Every structure is written in structure tokens, then in C-alpha cells.
Amino acid sequence: MEATLSKTRLGFIETAGGLCQKVGMPRSTGQIFGLLYLSSTPLPLEEIASLLSISKASASTGSRQLLGWQAIRQVWVPGDRRDFFEARGELRDVLRAGYDNLMRPKLDKSIRKLEGFVDTLEAERTEGTISKEEYQFCRARLQQLKKIQDRVHQLLPLAERLL
Amino acid sequence: MEATLSKTRLGFIETAGGLCQKVGMPRSTGQIFGLLYLSSTPLPLEEIASLLSISKASASTGSRQLLGWQAIRQVWVPGDRRDFFEARGELRDVLRAGYDNLMRPKLDKSIRKLEGFVDTLEAERTEGTISKEEYQFCRARLQQLKKIQDRVHQLLPLAERLL
DNA sequence: TAAATCGTTCAGTTCAAACTGAACGAATCA
DNA sequence: TGATTCGTTCAGTTTGAACTGAACGATTTA
The missing domain is CATH 1.10.10.10 (Winged helix-like DNA-binding domain superfamily/Winged helix DNA-binding domain)
Structure with missing residues (x-):
């Protein structure tokens, strides 16, 4: 043709x-x-x-x-x-699959990474590598970041349903 | 330092x-x-x-x-x-601003583009450039796409609030 | 079995975006 | 005023991913 x-x-x-x-x-x-x-x-x-x-x-x-x-x-x-x-005609399912196969694994990985940072931060504190000030500040920011990640995790299934 | x-x-x-x-x-x-x-x-x-x-x-x-x-x-x-x-410490606001300034304009633009496609499709139909079959098929798919875009538009403000 | 067709793979190229060094204008200081 | 110290801009380079052509294995056809 x-x-x-x-x-x-x-x-x-x-x-x-x-x-x-x-x-x-x-x-x-x-x-x-x-x-x-x-x-x-x-x-x-x-x-x-x-x-x-x-x-x-x-x-x-x-x-x-x-x-x-x-x-x-x-x-x-x-x-x-x-x-x-x-x-595939059903774009809903395409998006759902995209979320399950691409988004979710990456999000999970980033969460694990974030927890890794919290751990090394603790370690550095006990080692005395970093000051108390820096420790507290970083800890607070990392926690805030984690909170947002949690919200995203709440949101995505919701989005899946709405779409 | x-x-x-x-x-x-x-x-x-x-x-x-x-x-x-x-x-x-x-x-x-x-x-x-x-x-x-x-x-x-x-x-x-x-x-x-x-x-x-x-x-x-x-x-x-x-x-x-x-x-x-x-x-x-x-x-x-x-x-x-x-x-x-x-x-900026308040990541919520950063995300909100990012949505307002980057996401939304792009979404709006894509919607306008989509409507443009629908129009040219109509034109091509009346011109006789395309077959009735192709016209109907494309029209259906474009409409489905538009439906999804609408849902996304519903979702994003919701996300903004949840975050 | 030989010839042909199809899809994948791989080494090399192309290309666009990010990055750099240097030059520049503006503002401060002597 | 002349000399520094900033930050920005711009031309040229670097870098990495996307793309290509050719070779290949697999399958079909004659």
C-alpha cells in the first residue's frame, strides 16, 4: 500500500x-x-x-x-x-498499565533511596561527621520530602480510578 | 567556606x-x-x-x-x-507553582491542538480528501482522547488540594 | 536445497541539548 | 578614576541518546 x-x-x-x-x-x-x-x-x-x-x-x-x-x-x-x-483503543488501560509498570516501580525505588539517605544521615551523626545543626536541618527536610512521597502514593491509585 | x-x-x-x-x-x-x-x-x-x-x-x-x-x-x-x-522549604507550594506555571499551560495547549485536529478532520471530510471510514474512525479516537484530557483536568486540581 | 522475505541486533554516525571558557557590562571599592 | 568583583551572555565544545545501514538468523517459498 x-x-x-x-x-x-x-x-x-x-x-x-x-x-x-x-x-x-x-x-x-x-x-x-x-x-x-x-x-x-x-x-x-x-x-x-x-x-x-x-x-x-x-x-x-x-x-x-x-x-x-x-x-x-x-x-x-x-x-x-x-x-x-x-x-490499543482503550487508553484508560494503557495509562493504567503505564502507571503499574513504569511509575510505581520508580516511585518505590525513590522511596527506598530516601530512606537510605535518612540512614546515612543518622550514621554520620553518630560518627560525629556532621554537626548537630546540619543533622537536624537535613533530617527535617528529608522527612518533609517523605511526607510528600506518601501523599503521592495516596493520590496515584485515586487517579487510576478517576481516569 | x-x-x-x-x-x-x-x-x-x-x-x-x-x-x-x-x-x-x-x-x-x-x-x-x-x-x-x-x-x-x-x-x-x-x-x-x-x-x-x-x-x-x-x-x-x-x-x-x-x-x-x-x-x-x-x-x-x-x-x-x-x-x-x-x-524554598515549602515543597507543596513549589509543586503547586510548578503545576500552575508548567503543567497547566501545556495541557491547555494540547487541548487546543486536539481541537484543531478535529477541525481539519471535518474539513478533510467535506473536501472528500478522506474516506467516510477513516473519518469516522479518527473522529471516534480523537473524541476518546479528549475525554481523557477532560478527566485529567478534573484530576489535577484535586491533586493540588491533596498534596 | 536454494532463494527470498522478515524482524532483530549491532557498530558507527548524527544530532541536539548541556556544559564550558572567555569576554563583557554593571556595580563596588581603592 | 582605575581596579576588582560580581553575574550574565555567547560561541564553541562535549556528551549522550536516537537513529541508521548492514549483517545476521529464522522462517517461508520455489
Whole structure:
């Protein structure tokens, strides 16, 4: 299929790519999702690459990334050996999966790190490495930070439900 | 002051820098905030640079960025010509300001963009540029996307209150 | 079995953002 | 006024991630 893309889809793809890039993920990955999200029919890897004017390599890595996030799924077309991809229509579930698989682990890790800092702070105090003043000040700030993290932990499940 | 940093502060600085980098902002900016957040006394630009082993130029741009986000504030020390900086202790307010000044405008912009896509889609339909099928499919997906954006708009003020 | 097609992997390149050193203007001090 | 001490700005460099082309293994087709 040599079809060209409509203006709408072109603009959408560009926006999705730019959005992803701003959040720190590869632009091409966002472009792929944008392309598939407005595609009424599953597309093979080769066509994704050519429509977006990117290499097959980028299309491959990008789509595997999106698969990992469960943002797209793989579709087998009878009698066709190629891999076809389509976007998951249920964006709610995509976001939920994104939260479970990407956000939550990172948050948990950051909490553990924060507790680590509190520990080393205590150690440094007993060692006498730091002054009482610095100890108290840092302790207070770290605790405040922890409080905020806890609030975030309360908020995220709530968000999950509201969305 | 030629004081060296405690282990706690060093680790905290590194974490803050890495965190910022992952979210798409300069690492050094996060380091500066990390340094100030655990500093019981305001620091002059020069010392920020030397403690973090970065150039004065980076320290300057980074601190101005943080000032813009209201994450730190400038303090004048009587009899000292230099600029001193300290982190805002009230992280709640920092987050709120970050939401108001950074998140919200971007969200609004993306909504406007989305509406633009709907419009061009309509136009392309009446022009006959796209098939009825593609039109209907894209329209449905764009509408679903808009629904999610609306939910996010409901959620964010709520988050602001909970934090 | 040979030829062809498909997707992945990997080394090398490209590219954009961050960072730096130096020059500069402004403000202070002698 | 001349000499310093600030902070900012800007051109050039560095750095790291994204992207590419080519080679490869796997699977299918002739």
C-alpha cells in the first residue's frame, strides 16, 4: 500500500512525537503510536517505517517498546508472515498499565533511596561527621520530602480510578 | 567556606540530578536544587559552582531557571554584594507553582491542538480528501482522547488540594 | 536445497541539548 | 578614576541518546 497520510494524521503524528520527546522518550516511538492510534487497520512494520520515513531498525525497537508498555498489540493476519501492529483503543488501560509498570516501580525505588539517605544521615551523626545543626536541618527536610512521597502514593491509585 | 559535602548531601544531590535528567530537564539544575534543599544556610553562586564542580555559567543559568519555577529564592546578605540562594522549604507550594506555571499551560495547549485536529478532520471530510471510514474512525479516537484530557483536568486540581 | 522475505541486533554516525571558557557590562571599592 | 568583583551572555565544545545501514538468523517459498 503506497497510500499517503491525511493532514490530520500527519499533524497528530507530529504532536505525539513531540509530546513523547518532551517527556524524555524517543520521538519516533511517539510517532509510531500516533500513526497506529489513528489507523483503522493494523500496519506491518515495513509500512510503519516507510510512512514515518524512519529506518526499519527504529520502527522495530520503537514498536517493541510500545509492546512492552502494552500501548500497542501485535496482530496476526492469516496468510501473511509479517507482524502487524495496532494501537490499543482503550487508553484508560494503557495509562493504567503505564502507571503499574513504569511509575510505581520508580516511585518505590525513590522511596527506598530516601530512606537510605535518612540512614546515612543518622550514621554520620553518630560518627560525629556532621554537626548537630546540619543533622537536624537535613533530617527535617528529608522527612518533609517523605511526607510528600506518601501523599503521592495516596493520590496515584485515586487517579487510576478517576481516569 | 571551603567545606566539603557530607555523604548524605552528596548522595541526595546525585539523586536529584538523575531525577531531573530523567524528566527531561538539565541534570545540573536538579543538582543545584538538591544542594540547596539540604543546605541550612544560603549559598552564593560561586560556591554552588565549586561545590558541584560545574562552571559558573551552568550555575547561573540553572539557578535562574529554578528561580523562574519559584523552587528557590534569592537572599540578600547585608554587606555582601553577591547573590545568595536558598531552596524554598515549602515543597507543596513549589509543586503547586510548578503545576500552575508548567503543567497547566501545556495541557491547555494540547487541548487546543486536539481541537484543531478535529477541525481539519471535518474539513478533510467535506473536501472528500478522506474516506467516510477513516473519518469516522479518527473522529471516534480523537473524541476518546479528549475525554481523557477532560478527566485529567478534573484530576489535577484535586491533586493540588491533596498534596 | 536454494532463494527470498522478515524482524532483530549491532557498530558507527548524527544530532541536539548541556556544559564550558572567555569576554563583557554593571556595580563596588581603592 | 582605575581596579576588582560580581553575574550574565555567547560561541564553541562535549556528551549522550536516537537513529541508521548492514549483517545476521529464522522462517517461508520455489
